[in-house]
Amino acid sequence: MLGNHVRESIIQARAELYAKTEWAEYHSHLKHRVHAKDLHKYFLLTESEEIGIKETIRLNVSASPYYLKLSDPFDPHCPIRRMIVPDSHETVLSPEESPDPLHEERLSPVKGLTHMYPNRVLLFSNHSCTVYCRHCMRGRKVSANDERMEEADLIQAFAYIKDHPEIEDVVISGGDPLNLPDSRIEWILAELNAIPHVRLCRLGTRNPVTLPFRITKSLLTILEKYNDDSLSIFCNTQFNHPKECTQEAKEGILRLLKVGISVGNQAVLLKGINDDKETMLQLHKKLLEMRVRAYYLYDPELIPGSRGFRTPLGKGIQIIEYMRGKIGGMGIPHFVNDLPAGGGKITLSPNWYLGYNPKTRQHAFRSALTGKVHYSFEPESSESFTYPILGENVWDQLE
Numbered sequence: 001m002l003g004n005h006v007r008e009s010i011i012q013a014r015a016e017l018y019a020k021t022e023w024a025e026y027h028s029h030l031k032h033r034v035h036a037k038d039l040h041k042y043f044l045l046t047e048s049e050e051i052g053i054k055e056t057i058r059l060n061v062s063a064s065p066y067y068l069k070l071s072d073p074f075d076p077h078c079p080i081r082r083m084i085v086p087d088s089h090e091t092v093l094s095p096e097e098s099p100d101p102l103h104e105e106r107l108s109p110v111k112g113l114t115h116m117y118p119n120r121v122l123l124f125s126n127h128s129c130t131v132y133c134r135h136c137m138r139g140r141k142v143s144a145n146d147e148r149m150e151e152a153d154l155i156q157a158f159a160y161i162k163d164h165p166e167i168e169d170v171v172i173s174g175g176d177p178l179n180l181p182d183s184r185i186e187w188i189l190a191e192l193n194a195i196p197h198v199r200l201c202r203l204g205t206r207n208p209v210t211l212p213f214r215i216t217k218s219l220l221t222i223l224e225k226y227n228d229d230s231l232s233i234f235c236n237t238q239f240n241h242p243k244e245c246t247q248e249a250k251e252g253i254l255r256l257l258k259v260g261i262s263v264g265n266q267a268v269l270l271k272g273i274n275d276d277k278e279t280m281l282q283l284h285k286k287l288l289e290m291r292v293r294a295y296y297l298y299d300p301e302l303i304p305g306s307r308g309f310r311t312p313l314g315k316g317i318q319i320i321e322y323m324r325g326k327i328g329g330m331g332i333p334h335f336v337n338d339l340p341a342g343g344g345k346i347t348l349s350p351n352w353y354l355g356y357n358p359k360t361r362q363h364a365f366r367s368a369l370t371g372k373v374h375y376s377f378e379p380e381s382s383e384s385f386t387y388p389i390l391g392e393n394v395w396d397q398l399e
């Protein structure tokens with residue numbers, strides 16, 4: 001009976017939160033964001049979650065009423081809930097984990113800028129987001145007030161970019177650049193647009209997922225103004241589960257497309273949330289219906305308190321293998337691993353290539369569609385390539 005009473009009060013508290021939020025106004029969602037101390041009002045918390053909330057070594061808690069509404073108050077396995085509410089895994093620092101596994105600080109010539117690839121840089125624009133995703137790979141900086149990027153820091157970053165004509169592509173991330181005021185976004189885009197060698201800019205933002213109402217007319221006017229012949233603006237967002245693909249999110253994406261911003265998705269492979277072939281296939285089918293192309297599927301990084309989300313490497317490869325043939329290629333992400341210690345990103349693919357027979361000049365493949373072995377011929381060439389050679393007896397036994 002007591003249980004029922006608690007359940008009713010949670011449903012009631014949720015209804016009140018939704019009612020006091022002006023639903024289509026993003027400011028109202030930001031004002032009514034839910035923080036750690038309020039989670040018990042909106043979720044029937046498990047013991048593990050209560051420990052996580054008290055003792056997390058990761059980022060603060062925040063969720064917009066819009067995103068909270070997608071979560072289940074009573075089911076601790078709800079994928080959306082797991083991205084909002086900390087659990088006890090977040091209190092453990094595993095020996096293999098480090099706050100900066102990718103060595104972004106070492107590769108940072110000025111505050112907030114990582115220059116790892118010659119022609120592109122990562123710009124940390126701000127430390128705040130609408131929802132603080134429990135799995136965030138930038139947990140080191142995100143949600144921490146002392147990581148705030150001041151105007152002077154950004155001016156220094158722009159000066160560095162101006163001084164380096166090899167930089168063609170600026171990836172703006174954080175934090176979430178769309179959590180900056182419009183005026184700050186306009187200034188950043190105007191600065192980048194005015195640097196002749198900067199040709200591309202990418203906004204890494206989760207607001208299309210967590211607060212699609214942020215994509216307002218005035219923001220679109222700014223984006224359209226600077227998305228021109230000297231600067232091509234892309235948006236990379238992060239949908240992780242089909243439950244996130246709502247009508248509101250779709251409308252937000254369509255508004256971006258109308259001002260010529262191409263939208264791609266960078267999902268993160270998360271244990272118990274989307275590390276399942278069919279969930280990942282359904283997610284990418286829904287994304288295509290929203291006109292979002294698949295870009296990356298990230299293998300989670302070794303950041304502190306991340307053990308609850310990390311999956312074996314083979315999971316990601318299996319998922320990509322399953323998807324091939326069941327959805328158009330623009331719906332299949334590249335499975336990437338951002339190598340520890342500043343090695344950059346590499347892609348991992350299922351092994352459909354079986355090997356080469358130099359005698360017959362034939363390659364053997366396993367078909368993703370039929371599951372059978374198929375053959376193809378190697379033309380004569382003056383260049384030489386090395387292929388894994390399959391010996392005659394192996395070759396004869398292929399089936």
Ligand SMILES: *Cc1c(COP(=O)(O)O)cnc(C)c1O
Nearest residue numbers: 114115116117120121122171345
């Ligand atoms: C991921 C990343 C980029 C962009 O990589 P792409 O493969 O071009 O998307 C650039 N710089 C840093 C430091 C990165 O981590």
Ligand code: SF4
Nearest residue numbers: 129132133136175206
């Ligand atoms: S929106 Fe991005 S940067 Fe912000 S917490 Fe989520 S994953 Fe991290």
